[in-house]
Amino acid sequence: MWRRVLLKDFTCVLQVKSSTFLHQRHFTHRLFTQKLLHGRPQPPWLCAINSRPFKNDSTLEFTGNAVTRTDIKQYLLSKDISIHDGYSSFHIPSIFMDASSRRDRLSLFVDKTTGRFLCKDTLVEGSWEDLQDCLEVMDREEQDHLSPHVLLGYPESKEEQEEHDRELQEVQRIWSSSVPFTDLPEDDAQLVKTMFQITNISNATLKRFGVRLFKPIKSLVFPWFAGPDSSLKGLKLVSAQRTDTDRVTYNEATLPKTSSYYNLFGLPLVGHMDSEVVLTGTELDAMAVSQSTGLPSVALPRGVSCLPPILLPYLEQFKRVTLWLGGDIRSWEASKSFSRKLGLRRCSLVRPGEYQLCAAEALAQGKNLKHILRGSISAEHKSIVSFQQLRDDVYGELLNTEQVAGVKWTRFPELNKILKGHRKGELTVFTGPTGSGKTTFISEMALDLCMQGVNTLWGSFEINNVRLAKVMLTQFAMQRLEKNLEQYDFWADKFEELPLYFMTFHGQQNIKMVMDTMQHSVYLHDINHVVIDNLQFMMGQENLSVDKFAVQDRIIGYFRKFATSCNCHVTLIIHPRKEEDDRELQMASIFGSAKASQEADNVLILQEKKLVTCPGRRSLQVTKNRFDGDVGIFPLDFVKTSLTFCTPLKGKHKLRKVIGKPEGEADEGESKEVQKKEKGAKTKAARSTKSSAAGSETAKK
Numbered sequence: 001m002w003r004r005v006l007l008k009d010f011t012c013v014l015q016v017k018s019s020t021f022l023h024q025r026h027f028t029h030r031l032f033t034q035k036l037l038h039g040r041p042q043p044p045w046l047c048a049i050n051s052r053p054f055k056n057d058s059t060l061e062f063t064g065n066a067v068t069r070t071d072i073k074q075y076l077l078s079k080d081i082s083i084h085d086g087y088s089s090f091h092i093p094s095i096f097m098d099a100s101s102r103r104d105r106l107s108l109f110v111d112k113t114t115g116r117f118l119c120k121d122t123l124v125e126g127s128w129e130d131l132q133d134c135l136e137v138m139d140r141e142e143q144d145h146l147s148p149h150v151l152l153g154y155p156e157s158k159e160e161q162e163e164h165d166r167e168l169q170e171v172q173r174i175w176s177s178s179v180p181f182t183d184l185p186e187d188d189a190q191l192v193k194t195m196f197q198i199t200n201i202s203n204a205t206l207k208r209f210g211v212r213l214f215k216p217i218k219s220l221v222f223p224w225f226a227g228p229d230s231s232l233k234g235l236k237l238v239s240a241q242r243t244d245t246d247r248v249t250y251n252e253a254t255l256p257k258t259s260s261y262y263n264l265f266g267l268p269l270v271g272h273m274d275s276e277v278v279l280t281g282t283e284l285d286a287m288a289v290s291q292s293t294g295l296p297s298v299a300l301p302r303g304v305s306c307l308p309p310i311l312l313p314y315l316e317q318f319k320r321v322t323l324w325l326g327g328d329i330r331s332w333e334a335s336k337s338f339s340r341k342l343g344l345r346r347c348s349l350v351r352p353g354e355y356q357l358c359a360a361e362a363l364a365q366g367k368n369l370k371h372i373l374r375g376s377i378s379a380e381h382k383s384i385v386s387f388q389q390l391r392d393d394v395y396g397e398l399l400n401t402e403q404v405a406g407v408k409w410t411r412f413p414e415l416n417k418i419l420k421g422h423r424k425g426e427l428t429v430f431t432g433p434t435g436s437g438k439t440t441f442i443s444e445m446a447l448d449l450c451m452q453g454v455n456t457l458w459g460s461f462e463i464n465n466v467r468l469a470k471v472m473l474t475q476f477a478m479q480r481l482e483k484n485l486e487q488y489d490f491w492a493d494k495f496e497e498l499p500l501y502f503m504t505f506h507g508q509q510n511i512k513m514v515m516d517t518m519q520h521s522v523y524l525h526d527i528n529h530v531v532i533d534n535l536q537f538m539m540g541q542e543n544l545s546v547d548k549f550a551v552q553d554r555i556i557g558y559f560r561k562f563a564t565s566c567n568c569h570v571t572l573i574i575h576p577r578k579e580e581d582d583r584e585l586q587m588a589s590i591f592g593s594a595k596a597s598q599e600a601d602n603v604l605i606l607q608e609k610k611l612v613t614c615p616g617r618r619s620l621q622v623t624k625n626r627f628d629g630d631v632g633i634f635p636l637d638f639v640k641t642s643l644t645f646c647t648p649l650k651g652k653h654k655l656r657k658v659i660g661k662p663e664g665e666a667d668e669g670e671s672k673e674v675q676k677k678e679k680g681a682k683t684k685a686a687r688s689t690k691s692s693a694a695g696s697e698t699a700k701k
């Protein structure tokens with residue numbers, strides 16, 4: 001919901017986005033005419049990432065720029081502002097309150113990574129550029145503060161206002177027709193608790209956290225209270241379902257929708273003086289921790305999928321943060337990456353234990369939660385460790401081989417058989433002949449993962465984002481929507497909910513800029529898969545009088561480093577350096593040197609028409625797999641109506657898997673096999689050409 005506003009007194013046009021975050025009237029504003037004020041050029045960052053094209057109320061609070069924390073600190077010091085160096089933010093006195101009311105309070109938080117600010121007293125927020133503008137104006141006008149109402153909002157469009165009102169009414173309607181647990185007859189309350197497997201959570205705890213039951217859909221209601229008046233901003237509905245194996249799975253829905261839902265559940269119960277908190281992945285876990293340990297505990301709004309930086313100021317007061325996000329490897333990975341945002345020094349992590357317990361399960365099984373929390377380990381990385389320290393990590397990996405192997409593709413079971421899954425921190429290099437369908441295939445492969453919650457960032461330099469999103473939406477809906485336009489909104493609404501982001505770069509790009517954007521997106525959106533289409537678009541600005549392949553190797557090296565340091569998977573599409581008509585592509589067709597092929601964890605090749613068994617068909621070949629060494633090839637059919645790939649029907653194809661062979665050998669083995677087949681086919685083809693030639697000769701005669 002974007003609004004245009006005037007910066008009062010300065011006749012400067014600002015673009016403002018209304019946000020439901022934690023406050024009643026809480027602006028995120030972005031200066032797009034900053035040159036008007038003091039001619040500072042717009043940071044390239046500002047336009048570097050775009051949200052999904054289908055969104056009109058972007059989830060992106062993205063006003064990032066290339067400032068460093070040193071820049072921020074120096075600038076603030078140059079303005080004689082006293083700074084407290086916090087964990088993820090600098091704390092400064094609010095410039096939106098007069099000196100007498102702000103006293104010594106440092107209630108304005110400036111994010112050390114992006115420079116975004118939030119004043120917790122007045123709830124004004126904005127970008128680093130906005131803060132600088134405000135400070136410049138204060139200097140120029142010799143004022144000691146600005147009014148929090150310095151931004152004048154125009155009403156939202158009628159449509160937006162109506163949607164917003166409808167949402168709020170729906171929140172109120174559900175809330176008022178839900179029943180507090182304490183008002184339920186004891187038998188009913190017990191039944192509900194059994195259904196949700198929370199029999200050990202007392203009615204008193206449920207009451208303290210304000211949990212209710214919404215009977216019509218048998219869901220628990222978790223409220224989102226926030227703002228100076230602690231009013232109801234939204235809610236989360238959670239329903240429980242029992243699976244065949246007698247496990248309970250939970251489904252959740254939020255109002256407002258997930259991308260605007262920023263509830264740190266449990267925050268209103270935290271005292272100003274509390275210096276310790278336990279961060280959990282679900283509301284049930286937060287209640288379990290609070291009940292059995294008495295410690296303040298808050299749940300993340302979107303579980304382990306992300307920790308939006310906009311929430312960080314609310315966690316600054318804690319000297320110690322224990323992350324207990326769940327019991328699986330994904331939660332463990334998330335807790336490691338969130339602790340980097342929170343500041344490693346103060347974070348400790350609960351490692352998934354032998355029985356993989358989250359807090360609610362631990363409580364249900366009568367475990368001692370205090371004891372589990374005491375066993376949490378420091379998030380700070382030590383440069384030298386002994387096996388004794390690694391011992392539990394190794395054990396955890398052995399115990400959870402399936403989870404360690406990564407996220408499985410739902411649409412490509414053959415790929416699971418070879419690669420085992422999609423893992424964080426790896427670099428996948430993907431190639432194929434020109435126009436063979438590389439973009440189309442990677443689009444579906446990444447979409448498959450994104451639909452399972454893998455936060456994905458696309459850098460599509462070759463085709464524009466609208467075209468790419470159209471391909472993805474077709475693959476998502478599994479049909480051509482141009483023929484069913486009436487279904488567009490239905491699919492677009494669902495597609496919009498995916499954790500999918502696009503860089504807005506197009507054409508040749510500077511590698512540093514791309515790297516900075518990727519790094520930023522990891523911070524802002526907890527991106528764990530970056531797709532780059534394609535590497536050649538990063539080479540244009542390099543000095544190509546030096547060896548082209550040396551440049552390519554160097555760029556691959558940058559991506560490698562990024563994948564490792566940010567623990568983020570990078571899929572890099574590369575055009576082959578040479579294509580020969582009668583030969584399949586090999587690793588050597590892509591890489592300039594052995595070094596570059598060493599950098600990649602996985603090398604995938606989309607082979608085209610080379611398998612004579614199925615003419616015209618593409619095959620996907622894995623020629624390198626660092627995880628467990630399996631390589632192989634399998635055919636792919638293309639479904640034009642949905643732009644998707646699938647494996648041919650059973651019996652028609654065979655997965656050829658080469659287990660445990662070194663990369664080179666496997667490659668050779670594969671190509672030998674292919675060559676043999678090709679040779680056979682060529683002879684056959686030659687024979688048939690001969691006979692058809694003979695036939696036509698005869699016909700001519």
Ligand SMILES: Nc1ncnc2c1ncn2[C@@H]1O[C@H](COP(=O)(O)OP(=O)(O)OP(=O)(O)O)[C@@H](O)[C@H]1O
Nearest residue numbers: 432433434435436437438439440441618637638643
């Ligand atoms: N297996 C396939 N069979 C037939 N057509 C395909 C196949 N895969 C993709 N296509 C179509 O081919 C066209 C080119 O596909 P795409 O852009 O994915 O290829 P590419 O390899 O990325 O191209 P480039 O080499 O230019 O980067 C698209 O129109 C796509 O729908």
